[in-house]
Amino acid sequence: MxxxxxxxxxxxxxxxxxxxxxxxxxxxxxxxxxxxxxxxxxxxxxxxxxxxxxxxxxxxxxxxxxxxxxxxxxxxxxxxxxxxxxxxxxxxxxxxxxxxxxxxxxxxxxxxxxxxxxxxxxxxxxxxxxxxxxxxxxxxxxxxxxxxxxxxxxxxxxxxxxxxxxxxxxxxxxxxxxxxxxxxEIDEEVSGYKPVSISESSDMESSLEDADVIIAAGRGIGKPENLQMVRDVVRIFNNAAIGASRPVCDNRWLPYRHQVGVTGKTVSPKLYMAIGISGSQQHIAGMKNSQCIVAVNMDAHAAIFSVADYIVIEDVNVFIPVFLKIYHERKR
Amino acid sequence: MKILVCIKQVPDIESNPEIRCDSLWIKEDNIAFRMNRYDEYALEEALLIKETIPGTTLDVITAGPERASSVLIKGLEKGADNAVMIICERYPLSSYETALLISNYASDNNYDIIFAGVMSEDAMQCTTGPMIASLLSIPCVVSSVKTSVDYEEKIITVESELEGGIIETVTLSIPCLITVQTGINQPRYPSLSGKMRAKGLKPSVIDGEYLKSGFNKSDYKLGYPDSNVNGVTITGTSEEKAVKLLEILHERGLLL
Known part of the structure; x- marks a missing residue:
């Protein structure tokens, strides 16, 4: 150059x-x-x-x-x-x-x-x-x-x-x-492009920013019914909230206020647990500064692992129920 | 109303691509190809407009090797009227080359709206749509999450998503180009009658080799990401992994 x-x-x-x-x-x-x-x-x-x-x-x-x-x-x-x-x-x-x-x-x-x-x-x-x-x-x-x-x-x-x-x-x-x-100075040319207003998306209110722990669901959970197991994981932590990748929100499995990433919330909780999230660049940008990142995914090449502190290569729909069962057994 | 939807065929991102030995592209054997997900939403947005404004024609276009015509067939099955295949065996094309090929075709065909996905899942550049608009000298808005067409007044109002969940409302005069974000609608599956109708239709073919050289991508190589040296992979059976993970979380004082 x-x-x-x-x-x-x-x-x-x-x-x-x-x-x-x-x-x-x-x-x-x-x-x-x-x-x-x-x-x-x-x-x-x-x-x-x-x-x-x-x-x-x-x-x-x-x-x-x-x-x-x-x-x-x-x-x-x-x-x-x-x-x-x-x-x-x-x-x-x-x-x-x-x-x-x-x-x-x-x-x-x-x-x-x-x-x-x-x-x-x-x-x-x-x-x-x-x-x-x-x-x-x-x-x-x-x-x-x-x-x-x-x-x-x-x-x-x-x-x-x-x-x-x-x-x-x-x-x-x-x-x-x-x-x-x-x-x-820019010419005052007539253009077909006119910005009219700016607003926060009405759906953006959420508790994600205040949560110490975010349990985030990705497309890897397979179907919306499996969100229940993600919610069950949320319940075993103090001050935890449910997050999501964009595809989960696009599929209407969760509202957009739960979305973590460039077009959603940028978060840095004490623990970010990604369940079945492959880790698009846009998603990673929104959570990579979390203090501890646990990622569970069955694809050993999932991009989310590149930022994870703890990597679990497992089918989430097999692993999470086992994880919850052992937690509850030990709690007793 | 005349609408054009730009569609790209992309490798299935879920499969794990291996890099070809020249490092310029991936090995294509054992890789499935499909319609870019962002373009599926763009196509659906165009189909919804076609259903509300009578007399609308909807064309789909792609540029790439011959195998890419499968996404045009899918477009026809979903309800597009015509399909245009610009064949370019030299692959991958740069976004500027793709934009030149598509804008050359579109400039002779007076489209009111051109739709494209906000980006392609493989190249992730967010550039082809705005480049087409620039080459055609028409206004362009990116990342639409809502499109309302006032065809009488020739004005389109778009809610366009910015980073951090902020929405900017923009008006555009027709003709224009709109790139579409995912989640704006729910892309349909082709109906049986759509599939039957598409059997009688064939994409028209344009030879894209006329672009020749001069617009080559610059010197580049594909590589794999560096492996994560900091992350600890938890090993064992599912039960063992669960126990180890619970111990780590317990030590950090996070569990109830």
Whole structure:
């Protein structure tokens, strides 16, 4: 990769309703790793309706130059306007890399942008390493059962980076005495895409966040009737709640408020016991920070085992009844 | 109303894929292939619209090797009117290549709505749908969990799911592209009459080899995940495993 412009890398910081979502600052740790400890050529992009003040605070705190993009349409996430913004920045700076946090909206924006401008597009990066052949970016495929390792050959890249994959460290802070805040104007073009409102899903109230123990059911339980045995496991713990993988909620076996994962709840209980969950990347992202993870699954290659502290390779519908029977026998 | 649904054939994720010796794709023997689950929901959403708006035609399209036509047959059995197979034996295609092939076909056919799944279960990129929309210069919304069509006003209102259970409501002008999240509906099974009707239908075939090179995927290799070095595998009979696990949980003071 090479770039002659003022900025080598552009990172888009996520906002909703003019508030910065601080997790996306992890992108600076990603850039730090790509450029082996240097973030001097990094420009942060922050979008919103009235965002300038937030940008000033962020610039002072982080020491990075910031492009503030104000537009009424940016009050809610707006990939349509974001593509236009990326186009403007691409024209102006020709950076080597555009990076965004891996969210569904950002994937939409980078793919449309890269298709328009002919950039290589890679989504869901979880690991970076330097190889003899150049920079290698790794992502999950096949639900985490396989990895795709991509050697970067393109001059310019547009990528999304998995949340949590690159941790922000205190000493990563980039100290610069003067930061530069630039206002970027976007054309007021008529677009067919209009965000109208934002709401919490009505079904999201749950006790998952407060539970010390989460017993989570996956498709491996086979049928909704088998949720009873999962509920029976919940009963043998203090302050426990029932969780679920997305397919269990999609099948209407449990309401979506029980869903753990990227589109559901992110949890970190004392114990997370995954029963018949294969462990999609989206699910793992929502529970991997639990203090202790027990996974029961009959597929020895299940991706959930990659984050488990204790691995039980068993058919859940055989093992869980045995587990409960022995618990109750010992209790007597 | 004219609707196109983009469908991908994917390897069954539950089976444990082995990597081919060139490390570019998996060994296909002993692997079952089926319709991408996200696309099943996209197809169902299109079928529901077809049932409510009279005169709607619904086409299904896929790009890939010849074996992928089985997902189009499934689409026809479920109620699609026409199927389009873009044959490309070179596999796997990048999402940009797939988007080019599908948008080239769609640009001549004036679709009001193009549906796709939010991602494919094998490549997990979330990119093909938005790329098709970008190449056709039509608006696109991703991750729909509810779609309402006002055909008179040519406006579609979509409830689109963001991370953390937040819903964003978006309006789109027709023509547009919508990617569909799972759980939005309950995909149907083909009816017997649908299966009979589909027997008389054949996908029309387009040769996709015209894309040739120039859009190749970059240099990549598939690999297996590093094995978990931290996790302890509990061994023994089912009873022994249960006892060991209960002891661990007891030691941690978690059990009642």
């Amino acid at each position: 090479n770039s002659s412009g003022r900025y080598k890398a552009i990172a888009v910081i996520d906002t909703i309703e003019d508030k910065i979502l601080h997790q996306s600052l992890e992108l600076t740790a990603f850039i730090n790793q790509i450029y082996q400890g240097s973030t001097s050529g990094l420009l942060l992009v922050v979008t919103g309706r009235n965002i300038i003040e937030e940008c000033r605070i962020l610039a002072d705190k982080s020491g990075f130059d910031i492009a503030a993009v104000e537009h009424n349409g940016f009050y809610y996430p707006n990939p349509d306007l974001l593509v236009k913004t990326l186009n403007v920045l691409h024209e102006k700076y020709r950076p080597e890399i555009f990076c965004l946090t891996n969210t569904i909206r950002n994937c939409s924006a980078v793919s449309a942008f890269s298709a328009e401008c002919g950039l290589q597009c890679i989504t869901g990066i979880e690991l970076v390493s330097e190889t003899d052949n150049g920079l290698m970016l790794q992502r999950n495929i096949f639900n985490g059962k396989l990895k795709e390792k991509i050697i970067v050959s393109a001059q310019q890249l547009a990528v999304t980076v998995n949340p949590g994959a690159f941790q922000l460290k205190q000493d990563d802070a980039h100290i610069k005495s003067e930061t530069f805040i630039e206002k970027v």
